[in-house]
C-alpha cells in the first residue's frame with residue numbers, strides 16, 4: 001500500500017513582477033524507493049509544468065540539486081521521500097545564493113567567484129613539461145589532497161552557515177577548504193603569508209564563528225571543522241610575523 | 243602639518259592595505275586575543291565559582307578562603323589590595339573580550355533575522371547556542387560590570403556575613419541568579435566553540451589511523467565528547483552556583499537583624515594561620 005505524501009514547495013519567479021513568493025502544496029501517491037528527484041519530476045509532469053528545479057547526475061556527484069529539505073540543506077537526489085515518516089516534505093531553495101526561480105539557485109556563479117577569490121589553482125614557477133612524469137608526492141599527502149578535492153561545490157556548507165547569514169561577504173567553508181587543499185599540496189609554491197593575502201581577514205578565515213552548519217550538513221563528509229581550524233592556526237601565526 | 247596621522251594609516255584608509263600592499267595583521271591578532279581572553283575568563287570563572295561555593299561547607303571554609311585571598315598570612319588581618327588588583331585585571335580582560343565580542347554580534351534587523359530563522363529551520367543546536375552566547379554576552383555587559391564594580395568599591399566586604407547580607411538584606415539574590423545563569427552558559431558554550439575554532443582537545447587531529455586520512459567520523463565522535471563535557475560543566479557549575487546562592491540568601495535571612503556585623507571564625511586553629 002502506498003501512502004499519500006504532501007510536498008510543499010517554495011515558488012517564486014523574481015523576474016516576473018506579478019509573481020509573489022509562496023509555498024504550494026502538491027499531493028501525490030508515494031512510489032516505492034521514490035527520491036525527491038522522482039517526486040519533483042512527477043509534480044512537473046502531472047501537476048505543475050511551471051515548476052523549476054535542477055538535477056544533473058542524480059547520483060550525488062554533480063552538486064546541482066542541493067536545496068533545503070524540511071529545514072536542512074541537503075542533496076535532493078540522495079533524499080528518499082520515505083525518510084519522512086509523517087509524509088510531509090517542505091522544499092526551499094538554498095538561501096545565500098542568487099535565486100533563479102522556485103528551487104533553482106545560481107550556485108555556479110557564486111562558486112566561480114569563490115574560486116577566483118581564493119585563486120583556486122596550482123601556483124608554480126616551474127615550467128610544466130608534459131612529456132615527463134610529475135614530481136612524486138608522498139602518498140599520505142596525496143591522499144589528504146584527494147580527500148579535500150572530493151568537494152562537489154554543492155553550496156550546502158554555504159547555505160547552512162550562520163556566519164554567511166550574517167556576513168554576506170564570507171568566503172564559506174567551501175572556500176576555506178579549497179585554501180587548505182592548496183596549502184597542503186606540495187606542488188603549490190604559495191606560502192602561508194600568500195594565503196593570508198587571500199583569506200586573512202574577517203570575511204575570510206577570521207570571520208568563521210565555528211557554528212558547524214558546514215560540517216554537519218556536507219553531503220561529502222568533508223573534514224571542514226578540522227581544516228578550518230588548521231588554516232586558522234596557520235594564519236594566526238602569520239599574523240604574528242611582520 | 244594639519245595633523246599627525248601616520249601616512250601608513252592614511253594609505254590603509256584608501257587602499258585597505260599596508261604600504262607594502264599587504265593585508266593588515268590585526269585581524270589575526272584580534273582573533274587570537276578573543277580566544278585567549280575568553281579562555282582566561284573561563285579558567286578564572288571555574289576557580290571563582292568553586293571558591294564561592296565553599297559557603298556550602300560552612301562559614302569557616304568560606305572565611306578561610308577569603309582571608310587567604312586577602313593575603314592575611316602576609317598582611318596582618320588581610321588587605322583589600324589583592325582583591326582590588328584581581329578585580330581590575332579581570333575587568334580589563336572582560337573589557338577587551340567584550341570589545342572584541344561585539345564585532346560578531348548581528349547588528350541589524352536583517353542579520354539577526356537571517357541567523358535566527360536559519361538556525362531555527364535547520365534546528366541546528368550549535369548555531370542556536372551561538373545566538374544564546376550573543377544574548378548572554380549582552381546580559382553580561384551589564385551584570386558583570388555591576389558585580390565587579392561592587393567588589394572593587396568594597397573589596398573587604400567579602401565574607402560569610404557581609405556576602406550573606408548582600409544576598410538577602412540588599413536583595414541581590416535575583417541579580418546573582420541572572421548573572422550566574424548568563425555567565426555559566428556563556429563561558430562553557432564559549433569554551434566548546436573556541437575548542438572547535440582552534441582545534442583544541444584533540445580536534446586538530448581527526449585522522450583515521452587505518453585510512454591515514456581525515457575522517458569526519460573521528461571528528462564527529464570527538465566533538466560529541468566535547469558536547470558532553472560542555473553539558474556536564476554547565477550542569478555542575480549551575481548546581482553549585484544555585485546552591486551557593488540559596489545558602490548565602492538563607493544565611494542572610496538568619497543574619498537580617500545584625501546587618502553590617504562581620505564574621506569571626508569559630509575554630510581556634512584558623513586564628514593561628
Ligand code: HEM
Pocket residue numbers: 209276277278279280281283284287336339340343344346347375376379380382383384386425428429432433435436439
Ligand atoms: C561583558 C561581557 C561579555 C560580552 C559582551 C561577551 C561577548 C562575547 C561574544 C559576542 C562572543 C562570541 C564571539 C565569536 O563568536 O567569535 C564571545 C565569546 C566567548 N566568550 Fe564572551 N562576552 C562577555 C563576557 C565573557 C565572560 C565573563 C566569559 C568567561 C567567563 C566569556 C567567555 C567567552 C568565551 C570562552 C568565548 C569564545 C571565544 C572565541 O570563540 O574565540 N565571555 N563573548
Ligand code: SF4
Pocket residue numbers: 150151152153154155156157158173174177214217218219220221222
Ligand atoms: S564542502 Fe561539502 S557542503 Fe561545501 S560545497 Fe563542498 S561538498 Fe558541498
Ligand code: FES
Pocket residue numbers: 054055056057058059060061062063064065066075076077078
Ligand atoms: S543531481 Fe547531481 S548531486 Fe544531486
